[in-house]
Amino acid sequence: MSKGFQRLPGFRDFPPEDLAVRSHIFEAWRRVSRRYGFLEYDGPPLEPLELYVEKSGPEIVGQLYNFTDKGDRAVALRPEMTPSLARILAERSRALPKPIRWFAVPQLFRYERQQRGRLREHFQWNVDVVGEEGVSADAEVLAVGLDGLRALGLTDQDVRARVSDRRLLAALLSAGGVEEGRRMAAFGVIDKLEREGPDKTSERLIAATGVSEREAGAILELLGGTLDDVATHFAGRDEVAEEVARLREYMGTLGAMGLGSFVELDLRIVRGLAYYTGIVFELFDRKGKMRAICGGGRYDRLLELVGGEALPAVGFGMGDVVLTDLLRERGLLPDTARSIDYFLVTVVDELRPQLLTLAHALRDQGRSVAYSLKPQSVGKQFKVAASEGAREVIVLGPTEMSRGVAMVKDMASGQEREVSLKELWGRTDG
Numbered sequence: 001m002s003k004g005f006q007r008l009p010g011f012r013d014f015p016p017e018d019l020a021v022r023s024h025i026f027e028a029w030r031r032v033s034r035r036y037g038f039l040e041y042d043g044p045p046l047e048p049l050e051l052y053v054e055k056s057g058p059e060i061v062g063q064l065y066n067f068t069d070k071g072d073r074a075v076a077l078r079p080e081m082t083p084s085l086a087r088i089l090a091e092r093s094r095a096l097p098k099p100i101r102w103f104a105v106p107q108l109f110r111y112e113r114q115q116r117g118r119l120r121e122h123f124q125w126n127v128d129v130v131g132e133e134g135v136s137a138d139a140e141v142l143a144v145g146l147d148g149l150r151a152l153g154l155t156d157q158d159v160r161a162r163v164s165d166r167r168l169l170a171a172l173l174s175a176g177g178v179e180e181g182r183r184m185a186a187f188g189v190i191d192k193l194e195r196e197g198p199d200k201t202s203e204r205l206i207a208a209t210g211v212s213e214r215e216a217g218a219i220l221e222l223l224g225g226t227l228d229d230v231a232t233h234f235a236g237r238d239e240v241a242e243e244v245a246r247l248r249e250y251m252g253t254l255g256a257m258g259l260g261s262f263v264e265l266d267l268r269i270v271r272g273l274a275y276y277t278g279i280v281f282e283l284f285d286r287k288g289k290m291r292a293i294c295g296g297g298r299y300d301r302l303l304e305l306v307g308g309e310a311l312p313a314v315g316f317g318m319g320d321v322v323l324t325d326l327l328r329e330r331g332l333l334p335d336t337a338r339s340i341d342y343f344l345v346t347v348v349d350e351l352r353p354q355l356l357t358l359a360h361a362l363r364d365q366g367r368s369v370a371y372s373l374k375p376q377s378v379g380k381q382f383k384v385a386a387s388e389g390a391r392e393v394i395v396l397g398p399t400e401m402s403r404g405v406a407m408v409k410d411m412a413s414g415q416e417r418e419v420s421l422k423e424l425w426g427r428t429d430g
Protein backbone atom coordinates (compact mmCIF):
# COMPACT_ATOMS: atom_id res chain seq x y z
CA MET A 1 0.00 0.00 0.00
CA SER A 2 1.35 3.42 -0.87
CA LYS A 3 2.06 5.78 1.99
CA GLY A 4 0.43 9.23 2.19
CA PHE A 5 2.59 12.33 2.42
CA GLN A 6 2.13 15.14 4.89
CA ARG A 7 2.97 18.76 4.26
CA LEU A 8 6.05 19.90 6.20
CA PRO A 9 5.16 21.74 9.42
CA GLY A 10 5.07 25.52 8.97
CA PHE A 11 4.49 25.30 5.21
CA ARG A 12 1.25 26.04 3.39
CA ASP A 13 -0.64 24.71 0.41
CA PHE A 14 -2.56 27.25 -1.62
CA PRO A 15 -5.71 25.64 -3.03
CA PRO A 16 -7.54 28.08 -5.36
CA GLU A 17 -9.59 29.85 -2.66
CA ASP A 18 -6.42 30.54 -0.62
CA LEU A 19 -4.42 31.51 -3.68
CA ALA A 20 -7.20 33.97 -4.59
CA VAL A 21 -6.70 35.69 -1.20
CA ARG A 22 -2.93 35.72 -1.64
CA SER A 23 -3.26 37.19 -5.15
CA HIS A 24 -5.66 39.84 -3.86
CA ILE A 25 -3.03 40.93 -1.31
CA PHE A 26 -0.16 40.82 -3.83
CA GLU A 27 -2.18 42.89 -6.30
CA ALA A 28 -2.78 45.60 -3.69
CA TRP A 29 0.94 45.59 -2.77
CA ARG A 30 2.00 45.87 -6.41
CA ARG A 31 -0.60 48.53 -7.26
CA VAL A 32 0.48 50.73 -4.35
CA SER A 33 4.22 50.23 -5.06
CA ARG A 34 3.71 51.37 -8.64
CA ARG A 35 1.62 54.33 -7.49
CA TYR A 36 4.72 55.54 -5.67
CA GLY A 37 6.98 54.91 -8.67
CA PHE A 38 8.74 51.78 -7.34
CA LEU A 39 10.04 49.12 -9.75
CA GLU A 40 9.70 45.38 -9.06
CA TYR A 41 12.78 43.13 -8.84
CA ASP A 42 13.56 39.62 -7.61
CA GLY A 43 16.57 37.44 -6.86
CA PRO A 44 17.28 33.75 -6.26
CA PRO A 45 15.67 31.95 -3.29
CA LEU A 46 19.02 30.29 -2.50
CA GLU A 47 21.96 32.48 -1.46
CA PRO A 48 25.47 32.00 -0.06
CA LEU A 49 25.20 31.41 3.70
CA GLU A 50 27.84 34.08 4.21
CA LEU A 51 25.38 36.78 3.09
CA TYR A 52 23.44 36.46 6.35
CA VAL A 53 26.14 35.74 8.90
CA GLU A 54 27.11 38.90 10.81
CA LYS A 55 24.87 41.19 8.72
CA SER A 56 21.41 40.09 9.82
CA GLY A 57 22.34 39.16 13.39
CA PRO A 58 22.13 35.99 15.48
CA GLU A 59 18.32 35.79 15.67
CA ILE A 60 17.85 35.22 11.95
CA VAL A 61 21.02 33.17 11.54
CA GLY A 62 19.65 30.75 14.15
CA GLN A 63 16.57 30.31 11.96
CA LEU A 64 18.32 29.62 8.66
CA TYR A 65 17.49 26.71 6.39
CA ASN A 66 21.07 26.07 5.37
CA PHE A 67 23.01 23.17 3.91
CA THR A 68 26.10 22.34 1.86
CA ASP A 69 25.29 21.91 -1.82
CA LYS A 70 26.82 19.29 -4.14
CA GLY A 71 29.54 21.77 -5.10
CA ASP A 72 30.54 22.08 -1.42
CA ARG A 73 29.09 25.58 -1.11
CA ALA A 74 27.52 26.66 2.16
CA VAL A 75 24.10 27.94 1.09
CA ALA A 76 20.85 29.09 2.72
CA LEU A 77 17.28 29.63 1.62
CA ARG A 78 16.67 33.38 1.89
CA PRO A 79 15.16 34.24 5.31
CA GLU A 80 14.74 37.89 4.31
CA MET A 81 15.23 39.97 1.17
CA THR A 82 17.36 42.88 2.37
CA PRO A 83 20.77 41.14 2.11
CA SER A 84 19.87 39.98 -1.42
CA LEU A 85 18.90 43.54 -2.35
CA ALA A 86 22.21 44.80 -0.96
CA ARG A 87 24.10 42.13 -2.91
CA ILE A 88 22.24 42.86 -6.17
CA LEU A 89 22.82 46.60 -5.79
CA ALA A 90 26.50 46.13 -4.91
CA GLU A 91 26.89 45.00 -8.51
CA ARG A 92 24.58 47.53 -10.17
CA SER A 93 24.00 50.64 -8.08
CA ARG A 94 26.75 52.73 -9.67
CA ALA A 95 24.95 52.63 -12.99
CA LEU A 96 21.56 53.52 -11.52
CA PRO A 97 20.06 56.98 -10.97
CA LYS A 98 19.48 57.71 -7.27
CA PRO A 99 17.41 57.29 -5.27
CA ILE A 100 16.80 53.70 -6.29
CA ARG A 101 13.21 52.73 -5.51
CA TRP A 102 12.63 49.01 -5.78
CA PHE A 103 10.07 46.56 -4.45
CA ALA A 104 9.74 42.78 -4.36
CA VAL A 105 7.34 40.08 -3.16
CA PRO A 106 9.65 37.13 -2.35
CA GLN A 107 8.85 33.90 -0.54
CA LEU A 108 11.13 33.61 2.50
CA PHE A 109 12.11 30.71 4.75
CA ARG A 110 12.86 30.72 8.46
CA TYR A 111 13.11 27.67 10.68
CA GLU A 112 11.07 29.29 13.45
CA ARG A 113 9.27 27.78 16.36
CA GLN A 114 5.78 27.55 14.96
CA GLN A 115 3.24 29.89 16.54
CA ARG A 116 0.28 31.97 15.47
CA GLY A 117 1.40 34.43 12.80
CA ARG A 118 4.80 32.81 12.35
CA LEU A 119 5.40 30.01 9.86
CA ARG A 120 8.47 28.49 8.27
CA GLU A 121 7.68 30.07 4.95
CA HIS A 122 5.98 33.36 4.20
CA PHE A 123 5.66 35.95 1.46
CA GLN A 124 6.95 39.39 2.26
CA TRP A 125 6.38 42.68 0.49
CA ASN A 126 9.69 44.55 0.48
CA VAL A 127 9.88 48.24 -0.37
CA ASP A 128 13.24 50.01 -0.23
CA VAL A 129 14.64 53.44 -1.11
CA VAL A 130 18.40 53.37 -1.63
CA GLY A 131 20.62 56.43 -2.02
CA GLU A 132 18.68 59.02 -0.01
CA GLU A 133 19.65 59.85 3.55
CA GLY A 134 17.00 62.52 4.20
CA VAL A 135 14.10 61.82 6.53
CA SER A 136 11.65 62.32 3.64
CA ALA A 137 12.75 58.90 2.34
CA ASP A 138 11.93 57.33 5.72
CA ALA A 139 8.48 58.94 5.64
CA GLU A 140 7.88 57.91 2.02
CA VAL A 141 8.65 54.28 2.84
CA LEU A 142 6.28 54.14 5.81
CA ALA A 143 3.60 55.89 3.70
CA VAL A 144 3.85 53.16 1.04
CA GLY A 145 3.36 50.49 3.71
CA LEU A 146 0.37 52.24 5.28
CA ASP A 147 -1.21 52.84 1.87
CA GLY A 148 -0.72 49.15 1.08
CA LEU A 149 -2.85 48.36 4.14
CA ARG A 150 -5.39 51.07 3.26
CA ALA A 151 -5.71 49.61 -0.24
CA LEU A 152 -6.82 46.37 1.43
CA GLY A 153 -9.52 48.20 3.39
CA LEU A 154 -7.71 48.68 6.73
CA THR A 155 -7.89 52.04 8.52
CA ASP A 156 -6.23 53.79 11.46
CA GLN A 157 -8.83 52.01 13.60
CA ASP A 158 -7.30 48.67 12.60
CA VAL A 159 -3.54 49.27 12.51
CA ARG A 160 -0.89 51.52 13.96
CA ALA A 161 2.75 52.21 13.21
CA ARG A 162 5.07 52.26 16.21
CA VAL A 163 8.11 54.31 15.39
CA SER A 164 11.47 54.72 17.06
CA ASP A 165 15.01 55.72 16.11
CA ARG A 166 18.13 53.75 16.93
CA ARG A 167 20.17 56.97 16.91
CA LEU A 168 17.90 58.45 19.59
CA LEU A 169 18.00 55.18 21.52
CA ALA A 170 21.80 55.19 21.28
CA ALA A 171 21.88 58.75 22.64
CA LEU A 172 19.54 57.77 25.50
CA LEU A 173 21.63 54.73 26.32
CA SER A 174 24.91 56.68 26.32
CA ALA A 175 23.36 59.36 28.52
CA GLY A 176 22.04 56.56 30.74
CA GLY A 177 25.52 55.11 31.28
CA VAL A 178 25.70 52.37 28.61
CA GLU A 179 29.08 52.20 26.87
CA GLU A 180 29.09 52.15 23.06
CA GLY A 181 30.50 48.62 22.96
CA ARG A 182 27.47 47.34 24.92
CA ARG A 183 24.89 49.18 22.82
CA MET A 184 23.92 46.24 20.59
CA ALA A 185 23.52 44.03 23.65
CA ALA A 186 21.24 46.70 25.16
CA PHE A 187 19.21 46.86 21.93
CA GLY A 188 18.77 43.09 22.12
CA VAL A 189 17.44 43.34 25.67
CA ILE A 190 15.08 46.25 24.89
CA ASP A 191 13.76 44.38 21.84
CA LYS A 192 12.37 41.74 24.23
CA LEU A 193 10.95 44.29 26.71
CA GLU A 194 7.32 43.73 25.81
CA ARG A 195 7.56 39.98 25.98
CA GLU A 196 9.61 39.84 29.19
CA GLY A 197 8.23 42.79 31.19
CA PRO A 198 10.11 45.62 32.98
CA ASP A 199 11.56 43.64 35.91
CA LYS A 200 13.23 40.95 33.87
CA THR A 201 14.33 43.57 31.30
CA SER A 202 15.92 45.67 34.02
CA GLU A 203 17.81 42.64 35.33
CA ARG A 204 18.97 41.71 31.84
CA LEU A 205 19.99 45.30 31.06
CA ILE A 206 22.14 45.41 34.18
CA ALA A 207 23.73 42.06 33.31
CA ALA A 208 24.32 42.97 29.67
CA THR A 209 25.64 46.51 30.09
CA GLY A 210 26.86 46.87 33.65
CA VAL A 211 24.59 49.86 34.42
CA SER A 212 23.28 50.30 37.96
CA GLU A 213 19.73 49.42 38.95
CA ARG A 214 18.89 53.13 39.14
CA GLU A 215 20.32 53.77 35.66
CA ALA A 216 18.42 50.80 34.23
CA GLY A 217 15.21 52.12 35.79
CA ALA A 218 15.77 55.60 34.34
CA ILE A 219 16.39 54.15 30.88
CA LEU A 220 13.24 52.02 31.00
CA GLU A 221 11.15 54.97 32.14
CA LEU A 222 12.33 57.10 29.21
CA LEU A 223 11.56 54.28 26.78
CA GLY A 224 7.92 54.47 27.85
CA GLY A 225 7.79 58.27 27.47
CA THR A 226 6.83 60.68 24.71
CA LEU A 227 9.11 62.72 22.47
CA ASP A 228 8.35 65.75 24.66
CA ASP A 229 9.43 63.79 27.77
CA VAL A 230 12.70 62.91 26.06
CA ALA A 231 13.24 66.49 24.85
CA THR A 232 12.61 67.89 28.34
CA HIS A 233 14.76 65.28 30.06
CA PHE A 234 17.72 65.99 27.77
CA ALA A 235 17.23 69.76 27.35
CA GLY A 236 20.54 71.28 26.31
CA ARG A 237 22.09 68.08 24.92
CA ASP A 238 22.63 68.71 21.22
CA GLU A 239 22.95 65.09 20.16
CA VAL A 240 19.53 64.26 21.61
CA ALA A 241 17.97 67.51 20.31
CA GLU A 242 19.05 66.61 16.76
CA GLU A 243 17.44 63.16 16.97
CA VAL A 244 14.24 64.62 18.44
CA ALA A 245 14.05 67.24 15.66
CA ARG A 246 14.44 64.56 12.99
CA LEU A 247 11.65 62.47 14.43
CA ARG A 248 9.41 65.53 14.63
CA GLU A 249 10.06 66.24 10.96
CA TYR A 250 9.25 62.61 10.14
CA MET A 251 5.96 62.76 12.02
CA GLY A 252 5.17 66.13 10.41
CA THR A 253 5.76 64.71 6.92
CA LEU A 254 3.44 61.76 7.57
CA GLY A 255 0.90 64.18 9.05
CA ALA A 256 0.98 66.29 5.87
CA MET A 257 0.30 63.11 3.88
CA GLY A 258 -2.83 62.53 5.97
CA LEU A 259 -1.32 59.48 7.67
CA GLY A 260 -0.53 61.01 11.05
CA SER A 261 -3.30 59.14 12.87
CA PHE A 262 -1.58 55.83 12.11
CA VAL A 263 1.76 56.80 13.63
CA GLU A 264 2.94 56.79 17.25
CA LEU A 265 6.37 57.24 18.79
CA ASP A 266 7.35 54.17 20.78
CA LEU A 267 10.94 53.94 21.91
CA ARG A 268 10.51 50.29 22.92
CA ILE A 269 10.69 49.42 19.20
CA VAL A 270 14.27 48.46 18.39
CA ARG A 271 13.88 45.72 15.72
CA GLY A 272 15.66 42.41 15.97
CA LEU A 273 17.88 42.71 12.89
CA ALA A 274 21.43 43.93 13.36
CA TYR A 275 21.81 46.26 10.39
CA TYR A 276 19.40 49.09 11.28
CA THR A 277 21.01 52.46 11.93
CA GLY A 278 18.22 55.07 12.21
CA ILE A 279 14.43 55.36 12.29
CA VAL A 280 12.85 51.92 12.77
CA PHE A 281 9.18 50.97 12.85
CA GLU A 282 6.76 48.11 13.21
CA LEU A 283 3.10 47.92 12.23
CA PHE A 284 0.65 46.17 14.53
CA ASP A 285 -3.08 45.54 14.71
CA ARG A 286 -4.67 48.19 16.96
CA LYS A 287 -5.91 45.65 19.47
CA GLY A 288 -2.34 44.47 19.94
CA LYS A 289 -3.41 40.82 19.79
CA MET A 290 -1.27 39.76 16.87
CA ARG A 291 2.42 39.62 16.01
CA ALA A 292 3.92 42.42 13.90
CA ILE A 293 2.45 42.81 10.40
CA CYS A 294 5.43 44.72 9.11
CA GLY A 295 8.85 45.89 10.20
CA GLY A 296 11.43 48.15 8.69
CA GLY A 297 13.76 51.05 9.04
CA ARG A 298 16.94 52.73 7.95
CA TYR A 299 20.10 50.72 7.31
CA ASP A 300 22.80 53.05 6.07
CA ARG A 301 25.77 50.69 6.21
CA LEU A 302 24.56 47.36 4.82
CA LEU A 303 25.38 48.02 1.17
CA GLU A 304 28.95 48.85 2.03
CA LEU A 305 29.14 45.76 4.27
CA VAL A 306 28.34 43.47 1.35
CA GLY A 307 31.01 45.14 -0.78
CA GLY A 308 28.94 47.75 -2.60
CA GLU A 309 28.80 51.51 -2.91
CA ALA A 310 28.32 53.18 0.49
CA LEU A 311 24.68 54.15 0.03
CA PRO A 312 22.13 55.03 2.70
CA ALA A 313 18.97 52.92 2.56
CA VAL A 314 15.56 52.53 4.16
CA GLY A 315 12.82 50.00 3.66
CA PHE A 316 10.39 47.50 5.15
CA GLY A 317 9.12 43.97 4.92
CA MET A 318 5.40 43.20 5.31
CA GLY A 319 4.43 39.56 5.70
CA ASP A 320 1.30 37.92 4.32
CA VAL A 321 0.57 35.67 7.33
CA VAL A 322 -0.50 38.11 10.07
CA LEU A 323 -2.01 40.41 7.46
CA THR A 324 -4.28 37.64 6.16
CA ASP A 325 -5.37 36.84 9.75
CA LEU A 326 -6.18 40.51 10.34
CA LEU A 327 -8.11 40.89 7.07
CA ARG A 328 -10.09 37.76 7.94
CA GLU A 329 -10.86 39.07 11.43
CA ARG A 330 -12.07 42.39 9.99
CA GLY A 331 -14.21 40.71 7.30
CA LEU A 332 -12.02 42.19 4.56
CA LEU A 333 -11.16 39.05 2.63
CA PRO A 334 -12.31 39.14 -1.00
CA ASP A 335 -15.13 36.96 -2.30
CA THR A 336 -13.28 33.95 -3.66
CA ALA A 337 -16.30 32.05 -5.00
CA ARG A 338 -15.49 30.81 -8.47
CA SER A 339 -17.25 32.47 -11.38
CA ILE A 340 -17.24 32.36 -15.16
CA ASP A 341 -19.13 34.39 -17.76
CA TYR A 342 -20.77 31.55 -19.68
CA PHE A 343 -21.45 27.85 -19.45
CA LEU A 344 -22.49 26.30 -22.76
CA VAL A 345 -25.05 23.50 -22.82
CA THR A 346 -26.04 21.28 -25.75
CA VAL A 347 -29.42 19.62 -25.87
CA VAL A 348 -28.04 16.93 -28.19
CA ASP A 349 -24.43 15.86 -28.42
CA GLU A 350 -24.42 16.26 -32.22
CA LEU A 351 -24.23 20.01 -31.64
CA ARG A 352 -20.82 19.74 -29.94
CA PRO A 353 -18.87 21.17 -32.95
CA GLN A 354 -21.10 24.29 -32.89
CA LEU A 355 -20.63 24.49 -29.11
CA LEU A 356 -16.85 24.38 -29.52
CA THR A 357 -16.91 27.04 -32.23
CA LEU A 358 -19.07 29.32 -30.07
CA ALA A 359 -16.92 28.69 -26.97
CA HIS A 360 -13.80 29.72 -28.83
CA ALA A 361 -15.42 32.77 -30.40
CA LEU A 362 -16.43 33.94 -26.93
CA ARG A 363 -13.00 33.16 -25.45
CA ASP A 364 -11.39 35.15 -28.26
CA GLN A 365 -13.52 38.06 -27.10
CA GLY A 366 -12.01 37.66 -23.64
CA ARG A 367 -14.96 35.88 -21.98
CA SER A 368 -14.51 33.00 -19.57
CA VAL A 369 -16.35 29.96 -20.89
CA ALA A 370 -16.73 26.36 -19.77
CA TYR A 371 -18.82 23.36 -20.83
CA SER A 372 -19.14 19.69 -19.93
CA LEU A 373 -16.21 17.71 -21.25
CA LYS A 374 -18.34 14.62 -21.85
CA PRO A 375 -21.93 14.07 -23.03
CA GLN A 376 -24.35 14.71 -20.17
CA SER A 377 -28.06 15.32 -19.73
CA VAL A 378 -29.20 18.95 -19.87
CA GLY A 379 -30.07 18.79 -16.16
CA LYS A 380 -26.57 17.56 -15.29
CA GLN A 381 -25.00 20.25 -17.47
CA PHE A 382 -26.99 22.93 -15.60
CA LYS A 383 -25.78 21.51 -12.29
CA VAL A 384 -22.17 21.79 -13.43
CA ALA A 385 -22.89 25.34 -14.66
CA ALA A 386 -24.14 26.29 -11.20
CA SER A 387 -21.11 24.77 -9.46
CA GLU A 388 -18.78 26.62 -11.84
CA GLY A 389 -20.49 29.89 -10.85
CA ALA A 390 -21.63 30.65 -14.42
CA ARG A 391 -23.37 34.02 -14.75
CA GLU A 392 -25.20 32.92 -17.89
CA VAL A 393 -25.93 29.57 -19.49
CA ILE A 394 -26.26 29.42 -23.27
CA VAL A 395 -28.32 26.44 -24.45
CA LEU A 396 -27.79 25.19 -27.99
CA GLY A 397 -30.79 23.13 -29.16
CA PRO A 398 -31.61 21.85 -32.67
CA THR A 399 -34.96 23.69 -32.93
CA GLU A 400 -33.52 27.04 -31.76
CA MET A 401 -30.39 26.60 -33.91
CA SER A 402 -32.50 26.07 -37.01
CA ARG A 403 -34.14 29.45 -36.25
CA GLY A 404 -30.68 31.04 -35.80
CA VAL A 405 -31.10 31.61 -32.05
CA ALA A 406 -29.99 30.16 -28.70
CA MET A 407 -31.62 30.29 -25.29
CA VAL A 408 -29.66 32.32 -22.70
CA LYS A 409 -30.47 31.91 -19.02
CA ASP A 410 -29.37 34.43 -16.42
CA MET A 411 -28.41 32.21 -13.49
CA ALA A 412 -28.96 34.86 -10.80
CA SER A 413 -32.47 35.95 -11.82
CA GLY A 414 -33.49 32.72 -13.57
CA GLN A 415 -34.71 34.77 -16.52
CA GLU A 416 -34.47 33.26 -19.98
CA ARG A 417 -34.33 35.02 -23.33
CA GLU A 418 -33.59 34.14 -26.92
CA VAL A 419 -30.47 35.67 -28.46
CA SER A 420 -29.52 35.46 -32.14
CA LEU A 421 -26.44 33.33 -32.82
CA LYS A 422 -25.05 36.15 -34.90
CA GLU A 423 -25.18 38.41 -31.90
CA LEU A 424 -23.49 35.79 -29.70
CA TRP A 425 -20.69 35.33 -32.19
CA GLY A 426 -19.90 38.99 -32.42
CA ARG A 427 -20.78 39.74 -28.82
CA THR A 428 -18.98 42.74 -27.46
CA ASP A 429 -21.45 43.95 -24.84
CA GLY A 430 -20.85 43.70 -21.10
Ligand code: HAM
Nearest residue numbers: 080082118119122292293294295296315316317319321
Ligand atom coordinates in the same frame (compact mmCIF):
# COMPACT_ATOMS: atom_id res chain seq x y z
P1 HAM B 1 11.36 41.25 9.78
O1 HAM B 1 10.85 42.07 10.90
O2 HAM B 1 12.23 40.12 10.09
O3 HAM B 1 12.10 42.26 8.79
O4 HAM B 1 10.13 40.73 8.96
C1 HAM B 1 9.16 41.64 8.46
C2 HAM B 1 7.76 41.05 8.57
O5 HAM B 1 7.73 39.79 7.91
C3 HAM B 1 7.29 40.76 9.98
O6 HAM B 1 6.74 41.91 10.58
C4 HAM B 1 6.25 39.69 9.73
O7 HAM B 1 5.02 40.24 9.29
C5 HAM B 1 6.82 38.93 8.56
N1 HAM B 1 7.50 37.71 9.02
C6 HAM B 1 8.77 37.58 9.44
N2 HAM B 1 9.04 36.30 9.80
C7 HAM B 1 7.89 35.60 9.59
C8 HAM B 1 7.51 34.25 9.75
N3 HAM B 1 8.35 33.32 10.20
N4 HAM B 1 6.24 33.89 9.44
C9 HAM B 1 5.37 34.80 8.98
N5 HAM B 1 5.67 36.10 8.80
C10 HAM B 1 6.92 36.50 9.09
C11 HAM B 1 12.79 41.87 7.68
O8 HAM B 1 12.74 40.78 7.19
C12 HAM B 1 13.55 43.02 7.03
N6 HAM B 1 14.45 42.45 6.00
C13 HAM B 1 12.60 44.04 6.46
C14 HAM B 1 13.27 45.17 5.77
C15 HAM B 1 13.26 45.44 4.45
N7 HAM B 1 14.00 46.12 6.36
C16 HAM B 1 14.44 46.96 5.45
N8 HAM B 1 14.02 46.56 4.25
